[in-house]
Amino acid sequence: MISAILVMALGAIVLGAALGYAAVKFRVEGDPLVEKIDAILPQTQCGQCGFPGCKPYAEAIAKGEAEINQCPPGGEEGIRKLADLLGREVKELSAEHGIEKPKAVAFIDEQICIGCTLCIQACPVDAIIGAAKQMHTIVADQCTGCELCLPPCPVNCISMEPLPESVETWKWKYPVFAIKPATKEVA
Amino acid sequence: MSMLHRLFNFHGGVKPAYNKEASTQQPIAVSPAPTFLVIPLHQSIGGTPRPLVQAGDKVLKGQRIGEADGNVSSAVHASTSGTVTAVEMRLMPHTSGLPALCVVIEPDGRDEWITRTPFDYRNATPTQTRDYLRDAGVVGLGGAVFPSHLKLNPGKSGKLDTLVINGAECEPFITCDDVLMRERAEATVKGIAIMREMLAAGRVLVGIEDNKPEAIAAMEKAVAGEKDMAVIVVPTRYPAGGAKQLIRVLTGIEVPHGKRSTDYGVQCFNVGTAYAIYEAIALGQPLVSRIVTVAGNVEKARNYEVLFGTPMADLIALCDAKPDTDRLIMGGPMMGVRMPADSVPVVKATNCVLVGSPILFPPPPPEMPCIRCGECAKACPADLQPFELYWFSRAKIFGKAQEYNLFDCIECGCCAYVCPSHIPLVDYYRFAKSEIWAREKEKEAADEARVRYEFRLFREEREKEEKAARLAAKTAAGREKAAAALASVDQPTTTPEEDAKKALIAAALERAKAQKADAAPQNTEQLTSEQQAEIAAIEARRAEIREMAKPHLPPDN
């Protein structure tokens, strides 16, 4: 047990260090416009826009090769921000690329999982942990909800669970203001 | 000890009716332990403590039941002895009406403490003392419930000019600090002395509004023996008890927008917090109860010492709520928030349970358009332009709202109080703030996802290169051997490694199939036609998914 925890902890540290290192070392000083567009895209990395990730889509938009309404996870607000940035007109989300859904995270039914590692290979952000023939688990905090792990699973044990609202994520609602009656009431 | 002290003015403010007399007629009473205590784990700013107990455990009063999650967090304790009956989701004293993880304790009636040992902070390092206070669950009791140990740090300079102790208690109806200072002045001052030592503060100023003569007298008596510690009487004007406002009045320091008072050598604590620190350090008692004012639409308004986790319903039952009661507010009429039900527990943030009725708090007149009269800006103690904040929040132009220092708004409600158009201004600010926070969180998550995605691309690239290098090495070492092997194999496209993997997957699949067959339901004959149709539909869906998964599976033979 302890050694397992130690191994995991060590793994986490090594990975973390590698992540940090890679972030610094391999930062591509790219086109500032692409960076700006990429900063607006939600980084779900789901490919619904027709490109293999958010960055390629950002590049395509910058080159004028793609419309700004192809990203379902970004939704209406994302389109609005892109339109603002690029001075283009706001459009409706293109239906052929999908619909805007509430954010959900993938969940593996650990009773059914056979440990085939296919989902690990599909996950664009390495949010699934597990080794061959061991059951796999999804790190909910890191899951972007891209759904890319669903089709490869041979035993169909991954499902998308919507994130429930909690006291921490709850938001104050937009104030509903009473509409003043047009006719004068007799006091 | 009296001394002449120059007072300053803070901008704006209002003078609502105090309504403080009713609850100060009688001394603090102890509220009895209820049948069940419901203690939320999340009671302070920061991470949610991890539960340390489970159903069936026996606990003692003061036993830690939730361990601080990281440094920005504070522990939670059992407020009396008894048995844990559940660790489950219960309704929180929060406007959302959402549940969160709570420890439910059935008291055994003995109220038996853990062994209490005073903490010798003079022989401990500052870090040890802070950790001790974190584990004792001490948080700011003025209402913000910020973990106190984080504030008890003099910072880089190693000292503080002025320690401000907030006994102003400016909000109408609330009197818990007033009665605390009247009855427990000495212990409170001992707590202040401990804080002063931890912060290496030069002078201590205790600010009390001039509508609390008894508290002022008691505190003046208690500080008499202390060096450089003075009680300063400040004029009664809401919100003199806001931290920045009190600092301004007592020291003349105007903390600019977006800055913290510590940048100017001043730190501010509530008197209740000072008392809690005294109990934790000098008596070895973690924070398990607090003084709560019950006022408003009740026959017998009073202050009670209440165990955390006591349902508000039990508390107001002691005070005889009038029959037309229709709501409970946690806090006062200006800044308080409405409770979703009266079953919610008293927590560390509960300074007051204000009982309301339609007569006491009539519904606000209808909201009318802003006429830009500027009254709100005159009243704003944070020196903001509330009508601009309102405009941008209402139009959801959040960036602009932030430029106008939305986050310096202390939600005091002065602007809404004076607004002739009856606009619920604070509701708009709360809405805008929570939207901005949510967006920031989303942005952080997206940034993290981008880093992880880029790292994955980098890793894949590296793996490809390594594989190519290995292959090249192999080829060079035994080209003929490889060629011979290749010739004899029909499908040279897969490496032996991949073959082995595919075989493994196939085997596992077989096992899973067998397991599923074993678990298949037996009594499928006597089903209704709907049930059978449903089963057929599900099977069809499965088949479809299997089709979809085909390209990712190993070929059958």
Ligand code: SF4
């Ligand atoms: S559709 Fe998916 S991959 Fe494309 S930009 Fe949006 S989140 Fe990124």
Ligand code: SF4
């Ligand atoms: S007080 Fe009300 S009406 Fe006047 S400027 Fe402020 S928000 Fe507008």
Ligand code: SF4
């Ligand atoms: S609620 Fe905010 S904007 Fe309104 S007066 Fe108070 S600090 Fe100013």
